[in-house]
Amino acid sequence: MAKVVPRPHLSLWENLYVVEIFKGLMTTWGHVQKNVTTGAFETRNYPEEAPSLPRDYRARHRLMKRPDGSPRCVACFMCSTACPARCINIVAEEADRADIEKRPATFEIDLLLCVFCGFCVEACPCDAIRMDTTIGVMVHDNRRDFIITKDKLLDWAPADYPATDTQSQKAPGGTLNAQALAEFNAGSRH
Numbered sequence: 001m002a003k004v005v006p007r008p009h010l011s012l013w014e015n016l017y018v019v020e021i022f023k024g025l026m027t028t029w030g031h032v033q034k035n036v037t038t039g040a041f042e043t044r045n046y047p048e049e050a051p052s053l054p055r056d057y058r059a060r061h062r063l064m065k066r067p068d069g070s071p072r073c074v075a076c077f078m079c080s081t082a083c084p085a086r087c088i089n090i091v092a093e094e095a096d097r098a099d100i101e102k103r104p105a106t107f108e109i110d111l112l113l114c115v116f117c118g119f120c121v122e123a124c125p126c127d128a129i130r131m132d133t134t135i136g137v138m139v140h141d142n143r144r145d146f147i148i149t150k151d152k153l154l155d156w157a158p159a160d161y162p163a164t165d166t167q168s169q170k171a172p173g174g175t176l177n178a179q180a181l182a183e184f185n186a187g188s189r190h
């Protein structure tokens, strides 16, 4: 059954509105004064001053690397299947190692279609794609550059990631790479 909500009874002064508008303006002015006098008015010269984004912010994607620099991706298409925007395009090919079946010949993400939901990261069974680059602002002067290719997705340096991120540190240039590469070449999985 529909619920009847009684209309509020307005007094004469409230019906005139002028007094209520003035009271609202005084509240706004009070907040402005408080912010200015206490220095609590947080402003940023955006975009000249880029915000510092936390690692768990869903930013631009990257593809994780094996110790030899090849993508961890096994071209299983789980991410592209889970993607609600249908913006991941993968072409699979046979891998050149006996212990790895497939790898991506091409891997592209159209950032103009992407809704940055993170479903691709959640769907990946082997931690091969992440969105922890903290690249939150992407500006290009043509649409083609918003399609990030496999090379761009693999173009990241372990030094830009925390020492506690062991998977990143096992990639070429990382602090754990030498040991990880020896184990990888000996046949253990990474």
Ligand code: SF4
Pocket: 079, 082, 083, 084, 085, 086, 087, 088, 109, 113, 114, 115, 116, 117, 118, 119, 120, 121
């Ligand atoms: S973040 Fe969401 S929309 Fe973007 S590529 Fe991943 S699954 Fe697709």
Ligand code: SF4
Pocket: 072, 073, 074, 075, 076, 077, 078, 079, 080, 090, 123, 124, 125, 126, 127, 128, 129
């Ligand atoms: S889900 Fe992971 S392993 Fe599978 S295609 Fe996507 S990135 Fe590659």
